[in-house]
Amino acid sequence: MRTLPPFALAAALAGTLLLTACDDDGAGTDDVKNADRPATSACALGDLGVKIGAGAAPAAGDTGTVTVTLTNKGAQCTLKGFPGVDLMADGSTTSVSPDQAVKAQPLTLGKGGTTSFTITYVRGETGSPKSLPVRKASFTLPGATADARELTWSYGEVARRDGESGAAEASVSGFESSGD
Numbered sequence: 001m002r003t004l005p006p007f008a009l010a011a012a013l014a015g016t017l018l019l020t021a022c023d024d025d026g027a028g029t030d031d032v033k034n035a036d037r038p039a040t041s042a043c044a045l046g047d048l049g050v051k052i053g054a055g056a057a058p059a060a061g062d063t064g065t066v067t068v069t070l071t072n073k074g075a076q077c078t079l080k081g082f083p084g085v086d087l088m089a090d091g092s093t094t095s096v097s098p099d100q101a102v103k104a105q106p107l108t109l110g111k112g113g114t115t116s117f118t119i120t121y122v123r124g125e126t127g128s129p130k131s132l133p134v135r136k137a138s139f140t141l142p143g144a145t146a147d148a149r150e151l152t153w154s155y156g157e158v159a160r161r162d163g164e165s166g167a168a169e170a171s172v173s174g175f176e177s178s179g180d
Contacts, residue, residue, distance in 0.1 A: 043109060045140070045147045047074030056155040057123035060131075064123055064155055068139060069116040069178065072109040080106045081142030083117050085172045087158060088136040094168045104142075104174040114178040121170035124159035131157035132168050 049071040057064030068083075081104050085096040096119060098104070107115055117139075124131025134153045141147070160166035 041075075041077055042143055043070075043072065043077035043079050043141055044074065045144060045149055047072060047077065049073055050149060052151060054155055057121070060123050060125040060128075060156075060159070062123050064121055066119040066121070066137070066151075066155060067116050068119070068151075069114060070109075071114045072111055074111065076108060076110045078106055078108045079115065079142060079175045080104070082174055083142065083172055084140040084145060084148075085119055085170075086138045086148075087132060087134045087153070087168050087170065088138065089133045090135065092132075094132060096168060096170045096172045099171040099173050102174045107175045107177065115175045116178055117175050118173045119170060120173070121155070121168065122159040123155070124157035124169075126157055128157070129164040130160050132160055133157050134168075 051069040051071070053067045053069065055065045055067075082098040087094045087096060099120070109115060119137065134155075134157060136150050137153050138148045138150045140149075159169040161169045
């Protein structure tokens with residue numbers, strides 16, 4: 001009977017364990033094209049359908065909402081954080097802060113899955129220096145600030161928090177699950 005040196009025996013056992021770990025009856029094997037793909041990657045705006053619904057504030061001082069619904073048309077993806085929302089008026093842009101009462105939760109969207117977020121705002125008085133004459137809004141997904149989607153804003157002027165120089169009196173919710 002021939003004996004192997006300790007180093008050769010250890011190398012043979014390590015190789016056997018490595019090969020065994022790679023073959024679990026096909027349950028853990030992936031196509032080569034998926035081998036470098038993360039298990040859950042961030043959602044891309046280009047893979048999402050967008051639908052807008054609004055409950056416009058009827059008069060100055062009233063609260064209104066604009067709900068943005070996103071439908072995933074691509075591969076499974078994840079949203080982590082809040083959407084970035086900017087309100088654009090004549091010559092200025094104001095960022096909308098996340099709702100202070102909400103904590104962002106990661107949300108995984110399968111193909112065909114939907115989610116939504118809501119912009120809540122207080123309508124300002126038309127023509128007042130204490131109002132922001134918003135013409136457009138734009139939003140981005142968390143971690144993807146270079147890729148924005150613009151929306152026409154037809155919901156009236158937005159009140160400013162602290163008078164003439166304050167930020168918009170508005171907030172954005174986190175992503176909410178839709179459907180099953």
